[in-house]
Amino acid sequence: MSTFHGHGEDAPLHVPGLDSPQVQAGLASRLADGSFAAFEQTAASVGYCSNPIRLVGSSTTVDTKTGEVVGSFSSEDAPLGALYRRCGNRRDHVCPSCSRLYARDTFELIRAGVQGGKQVPTDVADNPLVFLTLTAPSFGHVHGARVHGGPCRPRRRDDRTRCVHGRPMWCHARHETTDDEVGAPLCSECYRYDAHVIWQWWSPELWRRLTIEVRRALASRLGVAESRLADVASVQYAKVAEYQARGVIHFHALIRLDGPASAGVGSPAPASLDGNDLAQLLRDAVARVAYTAPAARNNDDTTYRLTFGRQVDARTVRAGSRTDAPDGPLTPGQVAGYLAKYATKDATAAAGTDRRSTPHLRRIKDVCRDLHAHARDRETYCRATNPDHVDPYRLLGKWAHALGFRGHFSTKSRRYSITLGALRRARVRWQAIAAESRRTGDPIDTADLEARLLAADDEETTLVVGEWAYAGTGWETPGDAALANAAAARAREYDQWKADHKSA
Ligand SMILES: [Zn+2]
Ligand SMILES: [Zn+2]
Ligand SMILES: [Zn+2]
Known part of the structure; x- marks a missing residue:
């Protein structure tokens, strides 16, 4: 093994700002x-x-x-x-050292929930485990970097339509992931910024509804009443939120089926369900989750029926068969590594580079503040219709820096593994x-x-x-x-x- 060239007298420490x-x-x-x-x-x-x-x-x-x-x-x-x-x-651009420590701890606790260790019994490795990615729906066409460097949004000459604002709905550029355009809409007037922010604001609610839906489906599948599910099985998870280039979050979660929670972390799961069954149950549950959010502007009569994006990836994780094929099985180490990496990214790193502020991301923040500015009007309106009803968007401005996402970046169920x-x-x-x-x-x-x-x-x-x-x-x-x-x-x-x- 060669030595690390960063040590020794021929590799002096590069100290930025040494000329100051x-x-x-x-x-x-x-x-x-x-x-x-x-x-x-x-x-x-x-x-x-x-x-x-x-x-x-x-x-x-x-x-x-x-x-x-x-x-x-x-x-x-x-x-x-x-x-x-x-x-x-936790954030890499604030403190690289503490951010790396956070990533390492997150990695350790996620891995312990996958294969045991750190006082988690190795029996957890026998239980069904699924790696689930939940996307956000589309709020308008955006530029993207394609795998293998393909063109952004190619259209044949006879198929090139423009939007109502006269802007082309195609793009033949081959973007790098670090390009400013990546994640930005093809037409910023067509892009549904209000819907984007409203979805992001309620995304933790969608996740909460999913956990309820999964328990319901599992009880029905196992033939027990929902109130008795805890005696038979429990669903444990570790999840992280990751910003996409377009400024919207995706959830990545490891979902494990255990036996009764009272029997401890990783108690044997019911034999009638394997990892593939669990993956299918999750896909079906995700498709059923919806929430109708209130509009955030008084004059807005849109019905915001929020769902996850149609692209749901639920993969069964199997230990010990490492492969880099995109559809191949994932190893516990790989998934723990993915999750830990996502957990340290933040909104300013949305497009893959640090401290980035594109016009698109700035516009999302402006919309958060703008919807927040309507809070006074809405408060009056909300109270008039229901005396106890408090404006659900009153804190939106406070979360503008996070592009309207108010959830935690990394969460886990109580009996998933150990804690940070x-x-x-x-x-x-x-x-x-x-x-x-x-x-x-x-x-x-x-x-x-x-x-x-x-x-x-x-x-x-x-x-x-x-x-x-x-x-x-x-x-x-x-x-x-x-x-x-x-x-x-x-x-x-x-x-x-x-x-x-x-x-x-
Ligand atoms: Zn620090
Ligand atoms: Zn493009
Ligand atoms: Zn347009």
Whole structure:
């Protein structure tokens, strides 16, 4: 295996902004006052987070059984005189480091729900599992990058129609996924922006209705009353929302059929249903889901009957047969990887590039704010028709930055797998155990280490009592920030290099 070229003296760290006087001054003062090593240690401890949170204060760790003080920590003893914590932001353009950690945790918890591990029994691997993609309907023709670089919307010469605004309804360009046109409508006047925003606003409601519909269908299929379904089977899922180039979200979900939820995560599923049956049941259920949303403008008499898009992809996942054929079976690792990747994308990355703002995406945000601005009128109207009725769109403006999507980007049912919180707690516990071992020189006790790390909070035997005050966010100088970001970028390159060499 070749070595990573990003290390060593012939590959100096690329520090963006090194020509800025503030960055230079910051770095020079770290070198002059001898605090560079302290900074380096601190930056490494937060994984080169872009915007760490600084805290000052102290804490004491107490054994809850004996009341004995087993350790204490004060920020005065920390290398830079403050306790630095990761910002924990999910979005890649806000903090690449924390975003990668979030993706890794999401990957771990999704994979544990697919094949077991992390205290989830490996029996989950025997249960039917489907990878479901739910699309949004069309709100008008948009430009798109085609697979194999084909033309956008080709039409024969005798089949070229224009819209009522005189714009061509064809396009022979071969777009790259990063082109500004991709996702933008062929005619912005024809594009149904209100319907787009209204659909996005209610998409969490469509998902909720789907979960009800699936339980209903499953009960009927298993021949039990809906109220008794929990005694026989349960549906567990992990789902993420992903923005498409046209600024609308799709849902991707892993759906697993378990036995009774009371029998624990991954209890044996009823034998009468396999993965293919579950996939068919899901397709049928998706087709039945609909919600009639109220109009968002007083003078709008459109009936907004919302459904998922017609393109429903429900694939049975089988373990151990890796293939890259588009219709072939998926491996648990592949699906966990897809979901984790989608979970860190956000609205500004909708078209595949970061911090992108196209006229189309701006227009969607404007429509969110515009519909929100009608809220006062609507409120009066809503109260007149029904005294308890509160305007359902009153918070739409608040969600304009997310293009009107108010749901969570990544959610899971309670008994799908472990939680992100448990993984984060395990990391903190691991750091404490490792630090203690370094301090005492004793080797780490590996007996049921994973069980101890992932134990629930109420099983903890120590209690940390502390008093902390918020001292600020971010690195102290632009020089520190530039170095942290450069180191995070190098770490990312290294991970990518490792991944490339593993798959090669
Ligand atoms: Zn961060
Ligand atoms: Zn086009
Ligand atoms: Zn038009």
